[in-house]
Amino acid sequence: MTLERPSRAGVIALILGLVVTAALTLTALALYDRNETRLLKLSALELGSLLSAAVPTVQTPLASAAELADATGGDAQKFRAFMAPYVGTGRQFQSASLWRLDNAHPSPTAVIGAPPVLASLPQQARQFFGHTKGSSLLSVTGILGSSTPALGYLYTTPGVKNGFAAYAEGLLPKSRRSRIASGSGFSDLNYALYLGHSRSRADLLLTSLRQFPITGRQASDVVPFGDSAFTLVITPRESLGGAFFQSLPWIIAGVGVLLTLAAALVTDRLARRRRHAEQLAVDLDRVATENQRMYTQQRGIAQTLQHALLPDALPELEGVRVSAHYVPAASGIDVGGDWYDVVKVDDHGVLLLIGDVSGHGLRAAITMASLRHAALAYAVQDSAPATVLTKLSDFVDSGEHDYFATVLCALIDVQGHTVTVASAGHMAPLLIDGDDGRYVEFQVDVPIGVAREADYHEAVVRVPSYATLVAFTDGLVERRGEVLDVGLERLRDAATGTDLPLDELLSGLAHDLASAEHHDDTALVGIQWQN
């Protein structure tokens, strides 16, 4: 297979297909992107509301403990008894403690669980209590400590002067890393939970991520928590809409490219075929034109040759008109081997020869030429028709040949009104006497070149006054699929009952009878008596 320049249609199909594929892929990507973002936002809101629901689990025990302390005047025993179910490993708090609010140097008055981290940080404790004094509800410390980081929650009953504050601390994992359980509805998400509104590493409470900062698609929600807030940032671990929707744009791209390639190949092939077909049509047209030219040329050569072999002029004799007509074959480059001659024998007589060599083309024309010249030479020696034909037969017999020829030889005695006729397989001439026409009846012998030592017989026929003798070759009467007699009858009908001059009679017969479909050429010779 040779590489050809791709067709324009193929390239256009390829480009169009790729553009459409790219557009579809981009649309699918955009839709996928929008869908993922929407799903992520929904997840953030959902997680945020879950987180909000967790606030009371911190606030309610501390609020109750603060009220109990206020009512009991800070009874440590009762405080510890109340808080015991909430404190310990695996429970809400790591540590719980009761603090008196009017203390300039705040310290716990009762403690349950681990010692509060805040108690070991007097500087921060002072700031925290100073900051929360007078405020109500739940206060949240910053992240306390570094070796065992913790988050502290403080609750003060609103409206109570010199009351107590219930304080609790929860431990944070040192690495802050905590995975979401794989069975949960959020297992396909990574998250980061910050204290407050910032997203700095220092405020990070918990995360399932290893790498910061968070890149890529993300959504966030802020959940109020006491006097502070939690900021939740989530990012998808995998496609939220499912693996199929994630790969859909690439499936579209892949299938699109494949289909485009197939369509481009098919288009290219069709376009090439069309181009080849068009080229073929052009080639055929050229060949046809060339053939037509050569045909015309060859036909011209053969016809020129044949015309050159036919006599230039016919003899003129007192008492008769002599005329001849030759019609080349209607089609084909082959010309036939028809010929005729009319030669003057003496002042009273002419010898008429008409013949047809079998076959067509240049060979037939050359054979015809040699027969014609031989016949003329024999006629000079002895113009008796049977003698001429016998000599011609011997002449042909002496050489190698694969053709035969029909020859009619007629010696015309103008003044004596007779015709002496002999035929070598040639059709008898038509004798026209006004409205009456008949074919001369005599013995037709074998064609020249068929039999060795053939005998030729001649007959003498009387010619009426003003009669016309027409000799012809078979092209005039032969039609495919027709008995020869029909053609002969047609000729007789056409030739009788007219008073046309001889020239016009012959050209009229040639025009009317030499059938257009016929492949054979036709010769006619006529002798018309003037008295």
Place this chain on the structure above:
Amino acid sequence: MAELEGEAGADVAVETRTDQAGATIVKLSGELDSANAGALDASLAPLTRDGSAQLIFDLSGLRFMDSAGIAVLLGVAAKVAVVRLRDPSPPVRRVIELTGLSAVLPIEL
């Protein structure tokens, strides 16, 4: 049976067999003219090469024959000792009579 297609659409069919007497019988059917005579001549060449002593052309199925067809028959007659024609149709018989060929191509009685 071979169909010989001429350029002008005429066709001639050729069927060859040998009879009890050892003569080769060539049955021609259809139309034989200048358009397909050449093809027929070529297809008969093997018969004349073998030099059969006796060859009979069965012309009962031949509707038409012109001088080109005569030339084919004469060509065969020149190479084979005895050639006869069997049962020619009237148009074909007439062509043979008019060309004086009864002596060379005798018609069986």
